Amino acid sequence: MTAAQIIETCSVGIVAIGVLLVITRSISRSIWLLAAQSVLVGLAALGVGLAEGEDHLVVGGLLALGAKGVAVPVVLFVMLRTTPMRVERSPYLHPYWGLLVAVLIVFAAQAAVAGVHLPASVAGERALPAAIAEVLTGLLLVMTRRKAVSLLIGLFVFENGLAIVAFALTFGMPLVVELGILFDLLIALGVGWITTRRMIAVTGSASTDELRRLRG
């Protein structure tokens, strides 16, 4: 299997999971989906690294599998256990409409990159649209969800999209940068956890509906 085929195959799975994330209201199911998507991102890096003999990608892929595929979902599950609400009862966008928007995003991403001239190192035609679609899907989740854990899931989907952009365009970034990005991701998880705990302690809820006082 060539690097381009690995990225394309993983990209299809990543996009499909992105659509499922938009229509899922159960937060625990969303965490499982995020874990599956992150594992695919890690496998893409690992597979490309092995296929191309790029050691930094193998290391980056293994670290991504551990951090994004395991650590992030575990912490999100722990967070979810401490929150009173475990379902997105009334997201700003109904899941049916969400499905429509998610599908539109996939087509829009395909159309958006159609005219872009890509450099010779590009892995596959499907990878960049898939990456853009995931960036936009992450944004959609961040904009339409109310619960803190759901918003963090959206943030990590957004980051998964960025990781695929990196593979699609350049077979990843230099290892020192990949490590830095992963480090920031783990800090984001910790900060999100601490802030959610404080939110629950003060408002009695993990819903951002309680945080609408600051204006003007």
Next chain:
Amino acid sequence: MTHTELLVAIALGVPVVGGLVAWMLRGRASDLVALAAGMVGLVAAGGLAVLALTGEPVTGWMDLVRIDALGGWTVLVVVVVGVIALAASVGFLDRTDATGRLHTRDRGLYWMLLLWFIAGFAGVPMTDNLGLVWVGIEATTLVGALLIGFKRDRDAIEAAWKSLILGSVGVGFALLGTLLAYASSVAVLGATSDALAWSRLLAIAPELDPGLMRLAFVFALVGYGTKAGLAPLHTWLPDAYSQAPGPVGAVLGGAKLAVAIYALARFHLIASGALGPAYSSGLLIAMGLLSLAVALPFVVAQGDVKRLLAYSSVEHAGIAALALGFGGRIALAGLALHLLAHGLVKASLFVSAGRLTDAAGSHRIGRLRGSLERVPPDARAFLAGSLQLSGLPPSALFISEVAIILGGVAAGWGWAAGIAALLLAVTVAGFLFHVVRVSTGSAARRPDRTPGPRRRLRAGVALVLPLLIVGVLGIWTPAPLDEAIADVAAVLAVAP
């Protein structure tokens, strides 16, 4: 390890380790360790800034470290703002402790986060790697969210949450821009870490793919524009600035703008080399004018003193973006002076505003009336700083703003400079109206006690010294500083 590498290790490593030690300690021991570690780190960073501003660029660690005049100047701004924040923090912690709202471990936690926050900002201009620039800026966003929510009340948590989510998503776009720039340079240089070095990208800019670089600059503008507080990407900023503790607001208001503009400038220079200056300059000027226009009504109709300062920061981010977009030695020298003077004044103002609001128990301008009578030292500093921030002479901000406007005219952007001058004049009038309301009137309470000598010293460093420096720079610029400003303008003017 070379001398410069040792300085970098001290500048970044000592605050990080010192912060951890301070976190483990309690009470005054925590204060002492944090102040010592913070000052050692800032002195080392200041040394690097001086080296970079007086000689060749400072390099090290397989070219991962590179500080040219622009980087040195940005580090200098972070250093002076950092000193102000450290000096003001003991007073902030003591005041919060006196209200009974400080948990046992909070003192150490605050110090650890503050030292990491300042070290993060200082580290960004030290690296010759756009990927690490992003990593550093994102790290400050995350650590900053915890500092913004430090007070742990509902409003502080709302501000922290918004800062975390909006800041992370916004800055995420800058990573997308970085990836696109990397993709473009990999096609020329191959997949090496050199392909992310801004110095290399600048050298090969004419060979970079124009389509990718156009996209890269747009995403970098969105990402680092969010960090700088450029409209319409500023929505997290007023909440964050208004809820952050005073010394944290000082770092946000004073240092963050300089670092975000630094990152934007790197992309602007590379994009200009690849596409010609018109594309990125046009976008920067559009965002600058929009920021001035958006800030105006919020300044005029403002009822919260810290949000007033926050919207003033949106305005000043707009001025900085305009200067960068105008280009030309006059506007760019104005930009360099503006970043330093704004950093000093805004940091002092956030500290004095924090002390005023702590004393009054409210951020509302109506509740702060009569501050000159009630808390004379802090209110005098607030009034003097506000006059300087408004660009009234003698203030370095007067010189810098005039230079930027005139530089815009000289660079052929007369219409934009004219609109900017008009928007600035109205915004300043609205700003000063509120400042007069805060300062004058009769106080409901009697004056506070006169502070002791130690508190006076810390207040002097945090409040008075920055204003004195900005006042002097408004009349006279020492020759070495003048040369440094010219060097920074020369780096920024590399674009054809």
